[in-house]
Amino acid sequence: MATTASVKPLQFKIIAECSTSNARTSIMSLPHFNVETPVFMPVGTKGSIKGVLNQQLETLNCQIILGNTYHLGIKPGIDVLQKAGGLHKFMGWKRALLTDSGGFQMVSLLKFAEIKEEGVKFQSTYGDGAELMLSPEHSTKIQNIIGADIMMQLDDVNPTTLTGPRVVEAKDRTVRWLDRCLAAHENPTTQNIFPIVQGGLDETLRKDCAQQLTERDVNGFAVGGLSGGEAKEDFWYSVMISVNSLPKEKPRYIMGIGFAVDLLICCALGADMFDCVFPTRTARFGSALVRQGQLYLKNSCYATDGRPIDEDCPCSTCKRYTRSYLHHIVTMEPSACHLLSVHNIAFQMRLMQEIRESIKSQTFPQYVKDYMKDVYPEGNYPKWTVDALRAVNIDLIDCNPGR
Amino acid sequence: MKFTVTGKHVSQMGRLGILSEFSRIPEAQFETPTFMLYARGGVVTHLTYETLQQVNTDSCILQIPFPSISIMKDAVQQSNQQFLSNFIGMKEYPSYVCLHDPLNLALQKNKRKMEVALKGRRGNENHTVEKFISSIESLAPDMYQVLTQLEFTNKPKRNQIILGRSIQFLDNCLSLHKKSEVLKNTSVIAAIQGGSDLSLRKECAVQCASRDVHGFLIDGLCPEEDTTEDVDSDFVKAVLENTVPHLPPDKYRLVQGSWSPMNIVTFIHHGIDLFDSSLPLTLAERGCAFTFQYVKHSQENSSPNHVSFTNGIHAHHTNGVDSDKHSIDQAELILSDSSDTKVKSNGKSDGDTLYTPRPYEMWLQHPRYESDFTPVLSQCECYTCRNHTRAYIHHLISVKEMLASVLLSIHNLHHYFKFFKTIRESLLSGDSNSYTFHFRDSEDR
Numbered sequence: 065m066a067t068t069a070s071v072k073p074l075q076f077k078i079i080a081e082c083s084t085s086n087a088r089t090s091i092m093s094l095p096h097f098n099v100e101t102p103v104f105m106p107v108g109t110k111g112s113i114k115g116v117l118n119q120q121l122e123t124l125n126c127q128i129i130l131g132n133t134y135h136l137g138i139k140p141g142i143d144v145l146q147k148a149g150g151l152h153k154f155m156g157w158k159r160a161l162l163t164d165s166g167g168f169q170m171v172s173l174l175k176f177a178e179i180k181e182e183g184v185k186f187q188s189t190y191g192d193g194a195e196l197m198l199s200p201e202h203s204t205k206i207q208n209i210i211g212a213d214i215m216m217q218l219d220d221v222n223p224t225t226l227t228g229p230r231v232v233e234a235k236d237r238t239v240r241w242l243d244r245c246l247a248a249h250e251n252p253t254t255q256n257i258f259p260i261v262q263g264g265l266d267e268t269l270r271k272d273c274a275q276q277l278t279e280r281d282v283n284g285f286a287v288g289g290l291s292g293g294e295a296k297e298d299f300w301y302s303v304m305i306s307v308n309s310l311p312k313e314k315p316r317y318i319m320g321i322g323f324a325v326d327l328l329i330c331c332a333l334g335a336d337m338f339d340c341v342f343p344t345r346t347a348r349f350g351s352a353l354v355r356q357g358q359l360y361l362k363n364s365c366y367a368t369d370g371r372p373i374d375e376d377c378p379c380s381t382c383k384r385y386t387r388s389y390l391h392h393i394v395t396m397e398p399s400a401c402h403l404l405s406v407h408n409i410a411f412q413m414r415l416m417q418e419i420r421e422s423i424k425s426q427t428f429p430q431y432v433k434d435y436m437k438d439v440y441p442e443g444n445y446p447k448w449t450v451d452a453l454r455a456v457n458i459d460l461i462d463c464n465p466g467r
Numbered sequence: 468m469k470f471t472v473t474g475k476h477v478s479q480m481g482r483l484g485i486l487s488e489f490s491r492i493p494e495a496q497f498e499t500p501t502f503m504l505y506a507r508g509g510v511v512t513h514l515t516y517e518t519l520q521q522v523n524t525d526s527c528i529l530q531i532p533f534p535s536i537s538i539m540k541d542a543v544q545q546s547n548q549q550f551l552s553n554f555i556g557m558k559e560y561p562s563y564v565c566l567h568d569p570l571n572l573a574l575q576k577n578k579r580k581m582e583v584a585l586k587g588r589r590g591n592e593n594h595t596v597e598k599f600i601s602s603i604e605s606l607a608p609d610m611y612q613v614l615t616q617l618e619f620t621n622k623p624k625r626n627q628i629i630l631g632r633s634i635q636f637l638d639n640c641l642s643l644h645k646k647s648e649v650l651k652n653t654s655v656i657a658a659i660q661g662g663s664d665l666s667l668r669k670e671c672a673v674q675c676a677s678r679d680v681h682g683f684l685i686d687g688l689c690p691e692e693d694t695t696e697d698v699d700s701d702f703v704k705a706v707l708e709n710t711v712p713h714l715p716p717d718k719y720r721l722v723q724g725s726w727s728p729m730n731i732v733t734f735i736h737h738g739i740d741l742f743d744s745s746l747p748l749t750l751a752e753r754g755c756a757f758t759f760q761y762v763k764h765s766q767e768n769s770s771p772n773h774v775s776f777t778n779g780i781h782a783h784h785t786n787g788v789d790s791d792k793h794s795i796d797q798a799e800l801i802l803s804d805s806s807d808t809k810v811k812s813n814g815k816s817d818g819d820t821l822y823t824p825r826p827y828e829m830w831l832q833h834p835r836y837e838s839d840f841t842p843v844l845s846q847c848e849c850y851t852c853r854n855h856t857r858a859y860i861h862h863l864i865s866v867k868e869m870l871a872s873v874l875l876s877i878h879n880l881h882h883y884f885k886f887f888k889t890i891r892e893s894l895l896s897g898d899s900n901s902y903t904f905h906f907r908d909s910e911d912r
Contacts, residue, residue: 110866110868111859111862111866112868112869112870115870115872116870117518117521117873118854119521119854120517120518135866139866140858140862140865144837144858144862148856153840154858154859155855156854156856156859367541367542368542368545370546370548380517381515384556385516386554386556388546389539389542389556392508392509392536392539392542393509393510396508397508397512398513398869399510399512399513399514399515400510402513402514402869406515406517
């Protein structure tokens with residue numbers, strides 16, 4: 065049990081706190097890397113990040129990346145991962161890793177899954193007809209073999225907008241499953257288990273869930289069940305409720321968040337860690353991230369645009385390639401996808417770096433305002449962003465007296 | 468651009484040379500024999516400028532198929548980049564525009580005598596000499612192949628007609644080229660055709676040799692790009708012996724396509740200077756890594772399973788020392804029966820049926836690599852071998868992750884550079900016959 069561990073596999077040291085909002089920047093020391101937070105974690109579902117070399121990820125300042133337990137458990141499978149000595153060695157990645165529990169597939173692959181108190185029964189999506197029983201114990205065992213710095217408890221996930229008794233059941237079951245995960249955990253000195261706050265969009269349920277989870281001996285927390293099509297008003301409010309119910313001195317991870325504005329607001333609300341497939345997925349469709357949103361490079365307006373994607377971006381793509389050339393190769397050449405993946409990851413990494421720096425220099429509120437002004441030059445901020453930021457004392461409207 | 472022959476093989480036609488004095492990048496210099504990087508659409512397939520640097524090599528000439536970039540001509544011209552290489556973000560690399568994609572010939576029926584139908588990204592396009600040279604002027608590459616019709620036929624009359632047109636295309640291209648201010652520093656490459664008709668090959672070579680071009684492409688050697696690897700070396704030799712001697716010795720010669728490493732050596736021994744990277748890419752895309760060694764023969768590397776390969780002929784050596792003419796002749800006899808039947812391996816690797824790797828490659832999708840935590844080649848210094856295992860690449864292939872092709876491209880290109888370096892050393896040593904191929908056992912591929 066984790067209680068007997070003499071050395072914690074996670075030290076969380078807050079470096080600076082925003083004096084206006086709840087934003088903070090910290091060093092999260094993990095067995096494989098000292099991660100600066102707030103941090104964005106690119107997703108390497110099957111043990112690689114879409115055509116990008118580990119060395120490039122290091123150059124891009126990626127400090128922690130995600131692996132997916134469900135997929136890795138099927139291929140290469142736990143036998144191979146065990147023989148390899150874990151995912152770090154298997155994929156040659158020296159920095160920190162986080163694995164999900166496989167629980168998310170309950171939502172994304174629901175038609176293949178059956179949820180019981182014992183666990184989740186999956187049909188393999190690899191077409192081999194195999195069945196996989198994912199119990200809290202089994203998820204923990206696989207994650208112990210994968211050996212990520214941070215493991216996720218198996219949680220009972222619902223579609224975000226669901227209401228009623230099933231949400232209550234899922235919240236309570238999530239707490240029960242946490243205890244089973246902690247009991248099954250074999251490496252409490254080298255790996256962390258993060259519990260996951262559930263409770264749908266119900267404030268009382270979320271608070272209750274967070275309350276129960278904080279009673280367990282864990283080194284950090286995740287907030288789950290969001291970013292699944294709920295109204296933005298419900299999204300930010302649930303994040304705030306959840307974060308405020310969690311202890312300040314431990315990291316808080318909001319799962320499945322990747323849009324720049326969402327990241328800014330979650331940071332303002334006091335969150336520390338984020339992940340999303342969005343930057344690399346959108347790259348495959350020829351879309352490049354910029355402050356103002358996305359450039360869909362296939363669009364004919366870029367055919368003779370001799371500028372880089374972003375003149376201020378230091379990434380290897382922007383140093384060499386123009387929008388015009390990228391326009392001609394996106395969705396045609398696999399290399400174009402790699403070029404956009406690199407840029408899009410660089411974009412996320414730079415955003416997080418700037419957020420961290422602004423918190424250190426006590427300029428975070430102004431940074432948020434400037435950023436939002438770039439995204440919405442007309443000042444037509446969505447109501448939820450105004451409300452969310454106002455809840456942490458950042459007033460978007462005030463900086464636009466002309467309105 | 469200048470080509471200088473720096474060394475000649477004593478007994479054979481093989482030679483060493485240097486390509487230099489590119490007007491756009493005067494400092495660039497390339498030792499030949501070497502190969503160009505296949506860059507469909509202007510980008511080395513699966514790689515980017517950044518990942519290409521992991522191949523650990525000097526600069527290189529990019530070979531860009533015309534149909535993959537003709538669509539960019541307006542963009543290049545309207546940009547302030549001036550040259551194709553700058554436009555594609557590869558300014559340090561000279562660009563050579565070839566007419567056909569060596570990995571996708573996509574031959575179209577030519578409807579008019581003096582037009583060439585090419586399948587571009589917007590469908591079929593008919594190119595007259597005027598239209599083609601105008602496109603080349605817009606693209607501004609450092610080297611290009613002239614417009615010509617390419618057709619594979621066994622009819623002697625048809626071959627004769629094609630050849631006549633080919634010379635006409637050449638002359639028409641050259642007359643426009645000479646008038647062009649933009650192309651005054653651009654190298655022109657003529658295509659030597661003639662199919663499998665050796666006398667036509669010779670005639671074409673003689674005709675092209677008298678024209679003011681900078682280099683020659685030995686074209687139309689294989690009608691199906693996916694069988695190039697298994698083409699019989701006797702045919703290759705016969706064509707070269709009827710072509711190369713008629714070409715001026717101070718100009719460079721190219722062969723394109725995914726030829727086996729053994730045929731590459733044959734080509735080089737017959738005086739070819741430039742190749743492309745079709746083969747390393749072809750292997751990467753079928754989940755294979757180069758594993759062959761091409762080394763100087765000596766006592767210590769004689770292992771029981773080692774196979775010697777000289778001028779395209781397999782010969783099992785019993786003591787690993789001899790490679791004299793006699794044993795080669797014997798090997799030639801043994802192989803003569805099967806020389807006509809192409810070793811057509813199962814090129815598709817669709818799960819159930821196991822692919823039979825060729826001797827120079829390792830098929831990493833084979834189940835035996837599932838838990839093999841060694842590098843592809845233990846002595847290899849490439850990024851892939853320094854950082855990753857066979858098991859990891861096996862996994863990436865089986866879950867169809869794009870990183871598999873990236874890692875295999877890096878290894879295969881690195882290996883191919885080393886192969887060409889060794890070939891140049893062998894020519895320099897003046898004793899290239901003592902260099903042989905070593906292959907892995909078939910159960911270790």
